[in-house]
Amino acid sequence: xxxxxxxxxxxxxxxxxxxxxxxxxxxxxxxxxxxxxxxxxxxxxxxxxxxxxxxxxxxxxxxxxxxxxxxxxxxxxxxxxxxxxxxxxxxxxxxxxxxxxxxxxxxxxxxxxxxxxxxxxxxxxxxxxxxxxxxxxxxxxxxxxxxxxxxxxxxxxxxxxxxxxxxxxxxxxxxxxxxxxxxxxxxxxxxxxxxxxxxxxxxxxxxxxxxxxxxxxxxxxxxxxxxxxxxxxxxxxxxxxxxxxxxxxxxxxx
Amino acid sequence: xxxxxxxxxxxxxxxxxxxxxxxxxxxxxxxxxxxxxxxxxxxxxxxxxxxxxxxxxxxxxxxxxxxxxxxxxxxxxxxxxxxxxxxxxxxxxxxxxxxxxxxxxxxxxxxxxxxxxxxxxxxxxxxxxxxxxxxxxxxxxxxxxxxxxxxxxxxxxxxxxxxxxxxxxxxxxxxxxxxxxxxxxxxxxxxxxxxxxxxxxxxxxxxxxxxxxxxxxxxxxxxxxxxxxxxxxxxxxxxxxxxxxxxxxxxxxx
Numbered sequence: 001x002x003x004x005x006x007x008x009x010x011x012x013x014x015x016x017x018x019x020x021x022x023x024x025x026x027x028x029x030x031x032x033x034x035x036x037x038x039x040x041x042x043x044x045x046x047x048x049x050x051x052x053x054x055x056x057x058x059x060x061x062x063x064x065x066x067x068x069x070x071x072x073x074x075x076x077x078x079x080x081x082x083x084x085x086x087x088x089x090x091x092x093x094x095x096x097x098x099x100x101x102x103x104x105x106x107x108x109x110x111x112x113x114x115x116x117x118x119x120x121x122x123x124x125x126x127x128x129x130x131x132x133x134x135x136x137x138x139x140x141x142x143x144x145x146x147x148x149x150x151x152x153x154x155x156x157x158x159x160x161x162x163x164x165x166x167x168x169x170x171x172x173x174x175x176x177x178x179x180x181x182x183x184x185x186x187x188x189x190x191x192x193x194x195x196x197x198x199x200x201x202x203x204x205x206x207x208x209x210x211x212x213x214x215x216x217x218x219x220x221x222x223x224x225x226x227x228x229x230x231x232x233x234x235x236x237x238x239x240x241x242x243x244x245x246x247x248x249x250x251x252x253x254x
Numbered sequence: 255x256x257x258x259x260x261x262x263x264x265x266x267x268x269x270x271x272x273x274x275x276x277x278x279x280x281x282x283x284x285x286x287x288x289x290x291x292x293x294x295x296x297x298x299x300x301x302x303x304x305x306x307x308x309x310x311x312x313x314x315x316x317x318x319x320x321x322x323x324x325x326x327x328x329x330x331x332x333x334x335x336x337x338x339x340x341x342x343x344x345x346x347x348x349x350x351x352x353x354x355x356x357x358x359x360x361x362x363x364x365x366x367x368x369x370x371x372x373x374x375x376x377x378x379x380x381x382x383x384x385x386x387x388x389x390x391x392x393x394x395x396x397x398x399x400x401x402x403x404x405x406x407x408x409x410x411x412x413x414x415x416x417x418x419x420x421x422x423x424x425x426x427x428x429x430x431x432x433x434x435x436x437x438x439x440x441x442x443x444x445x446x447x448x449x450x451x452x453x454x455x456x457x458x459x460x461x462x463x464x465x466x467x468x469x470x471x472x473x474x475x476x477x478x479x480x481x482x483x484x485x486x487x488x489x490x491x492x493x494x495x496x497x498x499x500x501x502x503x504x505x506x507x508x
Contacts, residue, residue, distance in 0.1 A: 012396075014276070020386060023280055023309075024273030055277075105388075107395035107402045116399070132274060132396035132463065134359075134386045141361035142266075142386035145370070148361045149411065156428070157409040174410070209386065 012133020016210030266387020
């Protein structure tokens with residue numbers, strides 16, 4: 001095993017607003033560590049890197065893009081993760097710490113988990129840390145002034161692509177839903193929540209906490225529109241039949 | 255209506271580690287704004303305030319505790335929220351901005367939502383902002399090096415007090431569960447996940463991201479133990495029957 005390996009840090013940068021970068025992430029970005037960051041294609045821009053640049057930071061010489069292609073072909077994905085892990089291992093072999101820049105939170109729908117796992121398989125003793133950040137749906141809730149969860153709420157977060165039958169079933173069971181990646185099923189979701197009289201309890205946001213943010217409070221106005229890939233809908237089901245908690249606190253309905 | 259009201263800001267401080275305070279929150283805390291923060295009893299310490307103190311910050315003169323009692327009596331709660339909102343309105347009437355310090359994220363199981371709503375009822379034109387932060391379960395996932403969600407995972411976050419029947423049902427439907435406030439039902443949860451052969455896929459953490467943090471990777475060792483109120487369990491159901499996404503990405507199982 002190689003000696004004096006640097007540490008890999010999954011560095012969460014929050015959803016885009018440089019003000020939502022944590023203090024420890026910012027401090028690391030102004031320190032001695034090397035940077036790497038995911039791109040979808042060779043030569044493409046990295047959204048994670050753009051957040052650090054928007055914070056006025058300058059990448060260290062030798063900063064490196066790692067390719068995480070937009071595919072669901074398991075073979076291609078495994079090959080890409082392995083290649084990225086090999087490049088990371090090479091960067092770490094000099095002993096310098098390496099920041100893997102992540103948009104949002106590095107534990108939440110992030111490429112960092114795949115990279116960390118693949119790297120551990122190549123080199124079990126490599127030191128890896130995950131540093132938490134503000135996730136896109138926490139930022140969305142704040143910007144929309146719509147709590148993500150309150151008191152004893154049950155919260156579900158799902159990609160909307162599971163379809164409206166799944167979403168309708170979850171609305172029977174959950175007080176709050178976060179529907180991610182709503183783009184491909186937006187009209188069907190609008191039809192569903194209209195049928196359930198929940199339009200006033202839905203809010204839409206695109207690129208929450210970034211300069212291009214767009215909020216839509218009446219989601220029925222979005223019917224037929226094209227929306228960004230980074231868009232989500234929050235739903236608060238206000239009339240869900242309250243369940244009794246078995247232990248702990250009871251449901252409060254003041 | 256009063257003129258020149260200051261702005262109320264729901265200021266998220268993250269789960270306890272001062273490094274997880276966002277840059278914009280830290281900047282606001284070093285500025286001209288007044289501070290207030292929740293306490294459970296008159297004269298009690300405020301966990302939110304302690305995070306700002308741990309960051310080396312000094313509260314401005316006149317900083318104020320607001321009482322949010324630990325009760326589920328709707329009448330007492332409404333009275334407390336109204337009293338807190340009146341105190342906030344008084345503080346804002348001087349025109350100075352007011353930071354309401356929140357542990358974790360101010361949209362996620364926070365008292366801030368109640369305060370903001372009650373204040374809006376008293377004075378609809380008062381300016382209110384919510385500033386996002388790192389939630390306790392994002393910090394827990396990072397510290398435990400266990401992703402909160404990956405690829406097309408479905409994630410549910412619930413107070414564990416709903417009981418093991420609810421938890422067992424959710425495990426059929428969700429890839430990832432966050433069980434909050436596990437203290438009163440801990441032994442029953444351990445029995446359940448043992449029966450489902452999921453012990454290796456559970457991790458426990460107490461006071462994530464604080465100096466008193468405790469991690470337990472084999473939760474069966476916790477049977478019969480008393481744990482802190484601020485403790486949670488992450489479960490990753492690795493063998494859940496994959497559903498096909500109707501639209502968007504397919505489930506990846508490499």
